Amino acid sequence: xxxxxxxxxxxxxxxxxxxxxxxxxxxGASINWNFFTKLPTPVGEIxxxxxxxxxxxxxxxxLATLIxxxxxxxxxxxxxEFSGGTxxxxxxxxxxxxxxxxxxxxxxxxxxxxxxxxxxxxxxAGGFAxxxxxxxxxxxxxxEFLRAVPRALREAAMALGASKWKTIVSVIVPAAYRGIxxxxxxxxxxxxxxxxxxxxxxxxxxxxxxxxxxxTAALPEMIYRYAIxxxxxxxxxxxxxxxxxxxxxxxxxxxxxxxxxxxxxxPRT
Amino acid sequence: MATTTTTxxxxxxxxxxxxxxxxxxxxxxxxxxxxxxxxxxxxxxxVLLVFELWQGSALxxxxxxxxxxxxxxxxxxxxxxxxxxxxxxxxxxxxxxLLIAVPLGIGAxxxxxxxxxxxxxxxxxxFIDLLAAVPSVIYGVLGIFIVVPxxxxxxxxxxxxxxxxxxxxxxxxxxxxxxxAGIVLAIMVIPYIISVSREVLLSVPxxxxxxxxxxxxxxxxxxxxxxxxxxxxxxFGSIFLALARALGETMAVTMVIGNTPTISASLFSPGxxxxxxxxxxxxxxxxxxxxxxxxxxxxxxxILTFILNGVARLLIVATSQRGSGMGNV
Amino acid sequence: MKRLSGMLLVVLAVAGILWADGVLSITGAGAxxxxxxxxxxxxxxxxxxxxxxxxxxxxxxxxxxxxVTEGTVDFGATDGPMNDDQLKAYxxxxxxxxxxxxxxxxxxxxxxxxxxxxxxxxxxxxxxxGIFLGRxxxxxxxxxxxxxKGVSLPANDIVVVHRSEGSGTTYIWTDYLSKISEEWKTxxxxxxxxxxxxxxxxxxxxxxTGTVKNTPNSIGxxxxxxxxxxxxxxGRVKNSSGAFVKADLASVTAAAAGxxxxxxxxxxxxxxxxxxxxxxxxxxxxxxxxxxxxxxAKKRDAIxxxxxxxxxxxxxxxxxxSYAKLPKEVVAKELKAIDQIx
Numbered sequence: 001x002x003x004x005x006x007x008x009x010x011x012x013x014x015x016x017x018x019x020x021x022x023x024x025x026x027x028g029a030s031i032n033w034n035f036f037t038k039l040p041t042p043v044g045e046i047x048x049x050x051x052x053x054x055x056x057x058x059x060x061x062x063l064a065t066l067i068x069x070x071x072x073x074x075x076x077x078x079x080x081e082f083s084g085g086t087x088x089x090x091x092x093x094x095x096x097x098x099x100x101x102x103x104x105x106x107x108x109x110x111x112x113x114x115x116x117x118x119x120x121x122x123x124x125a126g127g128f129a130x131x132x133x134x135x136x137x138x139x140x141x142x143x144e145f146l147r148a149v150p151r152a153l154r155e156a157a158m159a160l161g162a163s164k165w166k167t168i169v170s171v172i173v174p175a176a177y178r179g180i181x182x183x184x185x186x187x188x189x190x191x192x193x194x195x196x197x198x199x200x201x202x203x204x205x206x207x208x209x210x211x212x213x214x215x216t217a218a219l220p221e222m223i224y225r226y227a228i229x230x231x232x233x234x235x236x237x238x239x240x241x242x243x244x245x246x247x248x249x250x251x252x253x254x255x256x257x258x259x260x261x262x263x264x265x266x267p268r269t
Numbered sequence: 270m271a272t273t274t275t276t277x278x279x280x281x282x283x284x285x286x287x288x289x290x291x292x293x294x295x296x297x298x299x300x301x302x303x304x305x306x307x308x309x310x311x312x313x314x315x316v317l318l319v320f321e322l323w324q325g326s327a328l329x330x331x332x333x334x335x336x337x338x339x340x341x342x343x344x345x346x347x348x349x350x351x352x353x354x355x356x357x358x359x360x361x362x363x364x365x366x367l368l369i370a371v372p373l374g375i376g377a378x379x380x381x382x383x384x385x386x387x388x389x390x391x392x393x394x395x396f397i398d399l400l401a402a403v404p405s406v407i408y409g410v411l412g413i414f415i416v417v418p419x420x421x422x423x424x425x426x427x428x429x430x431x432x433x434x435x436x437x438x439x440x441x442x443x444x445x446x447x448x449x450a451g452i453v454l455a456i457m458v459i460p461y462i463i464s465v466s467r468e469v470l471l472s473v474p475x476x477x478x479x480x481x482x483x484x485x486x487x488x489x490x491x492x493x494x495x496x497x498x499x500x501x502x503x504x505f506g507s508i509f510l511a512l513a514r515a516l517g518e519t520m521a522v523t524m525v526i527g528n529t530p531t532i533s534a535s536l537f538s539p540g541x542x543x544x545x546x547x548x549x550x551x552x553x554x555x556x557x558x559x560x561x562x563x564x565x566x567x568x569x570x571x572i573l574t575f576i577l578n579g580v581a582r583l584l585i586v587a588t589s590q591r592g593s594g595m596g597n598v
Numbered sequence: 599m600k601r602l603s604g605m606l607l608v609v610l611a612v613a614g615i616l617w618a619d620g621v622l623s624i625t626g627a628g629a630x631x632x633x634x635x636x637x638x639x640x641x642x643x644x645x646x647x648x649x650x651x652x653x654x655x656x657x658x659x660x661x662x663x664x665x666v667t668e669g670t671v672d673f674g675a676t677d678g679p680m681n682d683d684q685l686k687a688y689x690x691x692x693x694x695x696x697x698x699x700x701x702x703x704x705x706x707x708x709x710x711x712x713x714x715x716x717x718x719x720x721x722x723x724x725x726x727x728g729i730f731l732g733r734x735x736x737x738x739x740x741x742x743x744x745x746x747k748g749v750s751l752p753a754n755d756i757v758v759v760h761r762s763e764g765s766g767t768t769y770i771w772t773d774y775l776s777k778i779s780e781e782w783k784t785x786x787x788x789x790x791x792x793x794x795x796x797x798x799x800x801x802x803x804x805x806x807t808g809t810v811k812n813t814p815n816s817i818g819x820x821x822x823x824x825x826x827x828x829x830x831x832x833g834r835v836k837n838s839s840g841a842f843v844k845a846d847l848a849s850v851t852a853a854a855a856g857x858x859x860x861x862x863x864x865x866x867x868x869x870x871x872x873x874x875x876x877x878x879x880x881x882x883x884x885x886x887x888x889x890x891x892x893x894x895a896k897k898r899d900a901i902x903x904x905x906x907x908x909x910x911x912x913x914x915x916x917x918x919x920s921y922a923k924l925p926k927e928v929v930a931k932e933l934k935a936i937d938q939i940x
Contacts, residue, residue: 001489002384008376009385012459013393016400019411026414042641043634044827044919071307078304091308094315100578101318102517104544105567108551109318112325119669121625135311165300193404196519196544200551203627206637207644207651214623215653220406224520227410229804230811230828235414242407253402257395345764346789417812441755443798444813528762528799539798549801552627553661553764555684555790 023246027239035240040206040217046233050241052208056123056216057192060202063127063212064134064191069184071131072138079139080146081168092140099136106132107197115201121215126202130191137187145179146172178259185256189249195220219245319571326565328558337565343530343546345555350562352569354530358447358540359570362522363515365451365536366458371508373455374462375497378504381463382470383492394467401460409524412453417444417525420452425537440535443527448536450526454518458511465510465585469503470496472589503588509581513574519544543570620649622896627655628662628675629766630803631821632884635702635921636675639912643904650900656802660764660790666887667691672897674887677704677766678773678790679866694891697939698865699905699932700883702913703854703922705845706770707832707880709825710817711810712737714752719833720745720842726835727779729756729817731786732796737815745842752815759809759818762799764790770882771819774870778879819880822846823920837879838871849878850922857883858925865932883924891940902939909933 038049075095079088110129115121149172157167173180202216204225209216219241226238329337329350340351377397381390421444428438473496481491497504527539528549543566554560633656640652657665659676666674667688679698680688688696708721725741728734734741737751761768772788786792798813800806803824810818811828822845825832834842843849853872861867871879886905892898909932913923924932 001493002380005376005380005384008373009380009393009463011373012377012400012463013396015456015459016396016403019403019407022411022415023407042637044823071310074304074307075311078301078308082301082304083308087308091311094312096578096582097575098311098315098318100513100517100574102519102544102570102574104517104519104547105318105322105571108325108547108564108567109321111551112321113317115670116668121670132314135314139311164297166296168300189402193402193406195404195406196548199548203625204655205653206640207623207653208621210621210623210651215625215655220404220520223406223410224524225804227406227413228524228801228808230807230824230830231804238410242410246403246407249402249404250399253399257398342793344793345791346787346793413812421813441757443757445798523801528801529794529797541799549763549799550791552657553659553664555660555664555667555764 020246023239023243026236027241027243030236030240031243035237039208040222044231048233048237050217050219050222050237052205053217053219053222053241054244056202056205056209057219059123059209059212059216060126060130060198060218061188061192063124064130065184065188067128067131068134068187068191069138072135072183072187073142073180075135075139076142076146077168077173079143081164081172092143095136095139098132099140102196103133103194104196104199107200110197111200120213121201121203122213123202123209123216124212126198126216126218127212129197129201130194133191133194133197134187137190138183141183141186142176142180145176145183148179149175178262182256182260185252185259189252189256192249192252193220193245195224322564322568322571326561326568328561329565332558337562338569341530341532345559348556348558350558352543352562352566354532355541355543355546355566356569357532358450358526358530359516359542359544361447361536361540362450362454362526362542363512365448366454366515367508367512369452369455370459370462370511374459374507374511375466375504377459377463378466378470379492379497381467383496384488390467394464397460397463401464403457405457405518405520408453408457408521412449412521412525416449416453420444420446420449429537436534437536440533440537442537443539445525445527446537446539447526447533450522450540450542451536453521453525454515457518457521458515461511461514462507465507466500466504469500469507469585469588472503473499499591500588502584502591506581506584506588509577509584513577513581516577517544517570517574518542519548523548543567622650622900624650624652624673624897624900625655625671626652626662626673626675626886627657627665627671628887629659629677629884630656631659631677631704631765631767631770631882632675632702632921633803634823634827634919635704635916638915638919639908642915643907643912646907647903652900652904656804658761658763658790658802659766659769662766662887663790664764666696666889672892673889673901675701675885676887677882677884678769679885680887692889692891694889697888697890697935698885699888699935700865700885700924700928701908702884702916702924703850703881704884705822705850705878705881706767706774706819707822707825707845708817708835709807709810709820709830709832711814711830712752712754713814715749716831717746717749718831718844719749720836721833722836723778727775727782730758730760730775730795730797731779731782732758745836754815757813757816758794758797759800759806759813759816760794760797761791761806762801765802766790766882766884767803767819767821768792770870770880773868773882774880777871822850826920835879837875837877838873839875839877841875843876843878845878845880847917847920847922849876850881851925853877853879853881854883854922854925854928858927861928861931863931863935865928865935881922888939890938898939902936905936905939906933 034049037051041048106129114125157171198221205215205217223238223241226234337352341353342349342351425442432438481495522542523545529539530541547563636654662674662676665671722745738753769790776783776788800809803820806818807820807824810816834844837843852874853869857867857869909929916923
């Protein structure tokens with residue numbers, strides 16, 4: 001019976017390696033210079049790449065971070081340092097609610113709020129949707145790490161005459177920075193792979209997307225379109241893109257956990 | 270910066286430093302206000318989301334009322350929208366995924382929490398967490414290229430051969446369908462069951478195990494008959510969490526479910542889920558009724574996941590409190 | 599921390615500026631039926647006009663009609679012309695109308711994947727309507743074998759594949775089925791999105807082709823070029839004169855011959871089940887949907903320029919992709935209609 005549970009664990013873990021193995025095997029060959037530098041070719045022609053999708057994803061994620069992280073970070077400071085019980089409860093509840101919303105529903109919300117009024121599919125709408133998804137993780141984790149900073153540190157700072165704000169900026173946040181950074185990285189990795197919210201916001205683009213107000217290609221969306229198509233060349237590119245995307249996400253996750261494991265809220269003397 | 274020693278600002282103004290104090294307080298006030306605005310925006314956004322979903326589905330709510338959930342015809346041409354096939358598909362695929370993921374997940378969690386040495390447990394947990402980070406579209410790609418052919422060529426025929434007398438396993442083997450979607454979902458939700466259950470099991474106090482062992486129970490009996498029941502609520506919580514995730518999954522499901530609004534007793538049948546139909550039809554729903562019916566589906570999904578997540582959290586919190594509580598509870 | 603955020607802002611500003619440098623970006627969305635043609639055209643046109651990027655997203659004809667009506671894209675594309683209600687809705691919403699411009703001629707072909715069968719199958723009208731109605735369920739049904747003597751068809755279940763989203767390709771297919779089968783007409787009807795009696799759903803022409811390619815014993819309807827590019831067999835269809843015709847440039851052009859002479863002013867016409875011994879019965883025009891008025895003069899001129907190019911040089915790219923060129927009379931009429939775009 002005990003051995004069975006070990007088998008269960010093994011099965012679960014081996015799936016990860018199966019996924020990685022398959023992607024490396026099928027996609028590895030298609031990761032070449034073309035993939036990173038060329039634009040997609042017309043349907044049926046071989047030799048295109050995903051340069052615009054890579055840049056598009058970069059822009060979307062940059063925007064998502066600029067929207068999601070400040071709200072999560074400063075909101076968490078409010079919860080940890082300033083707020084009373086009821087307000088904190090409401091904010092946390094709202095964040096958890098937002099966290100549980102399926103990503104396709106966030107996509108609809110972003111369409112209603114951004115695409116429809118401005119009559120434009122855009123990088124901005126996509127970044128907005130992704131940013132919304134980054135807020136809850138950033139908020140809750142940052143709050144936890146801020147709270148974990150020992151009271152002694154705060155009181156010492158206060159005793160030296162520092163105002164609350166100065167304490168937060170110079171003492172508490174630096175003490176919790178590892179955890180906060182980890183939270184941001186994990187939130188980032190989570191939205192990097194999201195496709196559904198982009199379907200109605202960023203739409204897609206054959207070319208480079210100028211500025212922030214035009215539709216843009218993105219890596220997850222290209223993977224989806226190419227994978228369901230019948231063209232072998234597109235399928236190979238989908239594998240390659242999948243490998244790149246997964247590799248990026250896994251690396252961020254590993255780095256984030258490495259940062260965290262080096263110690264949480266270590267008081268720096 | 271301060272040169273005079275002041276302690277808590279609310280301890281009353283000290284002579285000569287009131288202006289300094291109020292400046293300090295003002296700085297804090299501004300900080301408080303700014304951070305409050307950010308925190309409030311979270312609430313604002315969430316409320317706005319619910320509001321937009323509610324407003325955006327007004328037409329079909331008034332036109333169909335509760336019949337929306339009872340009719341199964343989805344016909345954009347004739348303006349008939351019934352949500353039953355999508356609700357059915359969503360629930361069936363989620364049920365199949367749990368049937369597979371729960372035994373495997375809890376088994377693995379027991380192994381990691383009770384049996385494995387700490388280093389092994391932590392390493393394996395590390396990999397499980399990475400599994401949770403894999404994006405949905407990649408599961409979908411694997412679904413199309415690995416799971417679907419496997420189902421069509423080996424697994425579905427085998428099931429038909431051995432269990433074909435059950436209505437569950439009848440019908441042509443397409444490869445795509447409820448069963449395939451359920452299997453792909455199972456892979457996606459196992460990490461959640463494992464990591465939450467593992468934590469919950471780890472939080473069961475030592476004396477529970479020791480008491481069982483001292484009464485002569487074997488390792489397995491102590492685990493299965495004492496520890497797991499103690500953590501039962503939290504484990505249920507992890508299942509609800511996994512269920513909530515399974516219900517909302519879009520990309521992986523739409524790539525392997527067959528995209529046909531059908532209600533069928535057979536697991537081999539192609540079907541549709543709420544998230545999948547929204548993804549496929551939203552950009553082209555012509556006419557307000559169609560669009561708003563899709564938004565109503567989104568509202569249904571939102572409410573379902575909202576309830577499940579809420580219950581899950583309560584259960585998990587209850588267990589950890591029980592574990593760290595008075596010990597005699 | 600401050601330095602980091604400062605750097606970030608600079609990067610952002612630069613990125614925004616760099617990418618917004620004088621390029622005119624026009625967005626269109628719609629049919630997957632002509633997507634191979636359009637992606638080639640917009641690519642070639644971009645090579646000639648480096649500052650103009652026409653970004654076309656193939657989300658299906660239904661999507662094209664919806665998004666151009668919403669105003670979220672600059673032009674749409676569809677293989678099922680907008681009906682009167684949709685035109686009125688557009689007029690009511692914008693205060694001006696929307697114009698249809700035929701671009702090429704294409705064909706819906708029945709493509710299939712039957713293990714062991716490489717031959718070209720011939721489908722009668724009963725066979726096609728029966729299969730898609732779900733009445734004919736096995737490949738060795740007499741309705742199919744009757745017109746394919748000499749081909750040994752297995753007793754396997756037929757897997758029907760159709761579109762999961764609103765599609766002009768579906769519109770063409772169901773338009774044809776409605777004309778040849780009274781049962782189809784009353785039970786299912788014609789439209790971009792119908793209540794299919796049987797089958798799996800694939801997304802876009804690409805999705806249907808992919809599904810048929812990967813699913814043994816399946817049959818689906820796709821635009822000709824998708825079957826050709828993916829080296830998949832497609833069948834002959836019996837036309838109104840009783841001949842089994844395979845879709846190709848000649849047979850599609852023959853189908854449009856009648857319409858060419860009697861093209862209505864708004865260019866909305868159906869050429870399925872066209873008369874003529876050599877006509878392929880499931881052919882169709884495909885249209886660009888261009889608003890009659892543009893508030894942005896640059897966009898208006900860019901689109902007008904493209905349509906002119908499309909009617910002249912653009913037509914020369916069509917045959918390489920197995921789309922038939924527009925009849926000369928239609929081209930002449932369209933050139934005059936361009937002036938309606940203001």
